[in-house]
Amino acid sequence: VSFVAPKGMLEFFKGVPHGKGDGTQFATQFDKYYLCLLVGLDKRRLGQVADLENDEFVRAYPQDFAAQAEMIAGLLIDAELDRQAIGTSDRESIQQVMLRLLDHNSPTGLSEVGSQLLNQYSAGGLALLRDALPSPQSLPDFLYAYVQIWHPGA
């Protein structure tokens, strides 16, 4: 599976294209996916499989994110332990969650199940962003508003 965009992500970000990565545009589509994902993971908001596009938009982490693969896997494990209400001392269940989510053979280090869940968290994050913000007209507008979501009243 790897990375599948939430349905409506490109539509929401249509005022902010990707490609240049020069402060006026996102560098890649993954930037948009990731910023949604962070919100979804933080708020433990898991979207539906039906909220996802049919095809992956990229198979592996883009260069900008390659060093973050383990952190993202860690956040996913953390969110899943929380969502499944697994106790902090339940060694067996924690190990099972890691077994289910990680796969050393995939380019992302995540299993099919892990990738699918990550995509669903991104979809959950997009839903939250859509509720909180109007469709952004420029990258600076969006980034400013995005930081306000994380640090209200900043």
Place this chain on the structure above:
Amino acid sequence: VDVKIRGWRCQNLRGGLRNLSVDLGRDPARWTLVQMPNGTGKTTTMQLFAAVMTSRDWTTEDVQALRPSAEVTSGSFELQVLVGNDPFSLGVEFDFDAGVAAYTTTRVRAEGGGKESGILLPDPLRIMLTPDFARLVVFDGELARQIRDLKRNEATLAIRRLYRLELLDTLSEVARRQGELAKRRIQASQAETQKGIRRRQTMHDEAEAVLGELLLRADDLEKKQERLAIDKLRLEGLINTRVSTNAGRGKLLEQRRELVRTATDEIRSESQRLLERLRTPAAIHERVLERLRALGGKLDQLKLPQTMSREFFFELAERDACVCGRPIGPLEHDTILERAPQYLAENQIAIINAMKSAVRTATAEPEEIKRLAEAINAADRRRRGASEAVQALVDAAASEGDAAIAEARSELAVIAGQMNAINLDLLALKGPPPPGAEPWRKSIRAAQDELAQRKRALEDATDTRRLALQTEWFTSVLDRTRKQAEIRLTEEIRKRTNLKLKRLIPSEALQVSRIDGALILASEDGRERAGVSEGQSLAVAYAFLTSLFEAASYRLPFVVDSPAVSLDVMVRREVATLVPDLFHQMVMFVISSEREGFADAFYAREGTKFITIWRDETGTVNQSKDLQFFKDFHTDTESDPESVGVRP
């Protein structure tokens, strides 16, 4: 390499095998006759020979059949062989209570050595000694008859087994199965014909052309956009000049424009910086970093991931014994393999450890992130203010009745409209694919996807077709190879058999005319030969078997059970004269009634060893290596109630 039997040892087995050790010496004799009365375990010994040479499986019933009495809980058999100059001791140990058998090998090695689990003969020998093949080495006379039996195809099977021709059949079968899969793929993709491939090529070319057109159109629009931007600059410059006719206003305008530029640059660079920071998940908020740290701490506390990886257990399952020394049998092997996936793989462990170490060095940067966001916001406010101030200056100049400014402004409005339209067109071309049918005709991204898909379909069709053709070719080569190999080997073995027969039975001119399942004999005139004595028939079978083994890289000993028991005295003499020279080591198990005509033919042969094994009234097993004793040995009981046998 010669393989020779040096001796064998039985411990606590049923029949005459309670406690028996037969030593053929460091340099075993070429011929050994072992005289054992019926019921002392002759057949069982032969079957144990075959078992340790081929590591065949044992059923509980087979094991129980060897149990001498209820109070005995274990027994063993050991065959000592020389492979070249290297001694090997091949053993099987029986646990009668559990009904299981375990193989062992004792060998001399540079490192380790000693008793090891399993039969550990050198690889080429081990691969050669399949259970089917053991019939050719440990031989019960029945096979010799079957080799000549026209209703059977034992001779051809023996050739196939020795030269492993069935491997070519297996390979061919695998290739055929793969080919079948490829065929199904072709049918599924309906590209079974050249026509199908052509259709896919056309579809591919169409998508390629559409994509090319869309890219050209986008390029065109971008060029127009650039021209309009230049026009815009020119008009703004014009307005600038007109506004600047008033020196004070001109300076102000320049300052305000400069403010707009610097604010815009600042927004851009701070946005870039902020986006870069945001790409590190832990930086965005203390909460995120705390959660990652808590997870790392939790894993440390629970000692996760364990140091034992899944790979460790995969490797362990393939060993003969566990690290604690307990043997790993098929059940343990399967259980370990079944449970291994409950452990993390090495790379999964690496991912988690990398995560833990990344978390240790990560920092949250909420203040920096808030600062950057605020900087963007402040710069944006400055930019808006400066823009409005510029506009105010232009408005002031226009209101003083400067027609050129008014004209330039109306032109600028037109340009803004055109630029808007171009932006919309470009967005449609380069933005997300539109809904509706065939979005790939309108959107570059959709066209790229469509082209990639059609390209894959085309490659798939051409590749599958190529694969199907290659499979067909490959299996036909394999089939031909197997047939040719079988024909050539059979012919070679037939010729060698005939050379031996010429030497063995010069008076009869007995020849094998063809090997077609069985050996078919002909006389000199080439006609099929019917009247062949049983002795001759056996000699033919033996000549065939030895010819078969000649080309193999290992010369094996030949162990035979009661070779003469069913033959009349005349035939026995013939066999005893003809056969022995064919083998480099023969171990013949005989009963006393085979002495006449068969065993006695060996009395004068140099290098023959005679062993008699019997059980006295007390049940003790005795052994004599004296020829006279062998000759005189007499027993009343040719059939013993304790006689046991197991099927190999």
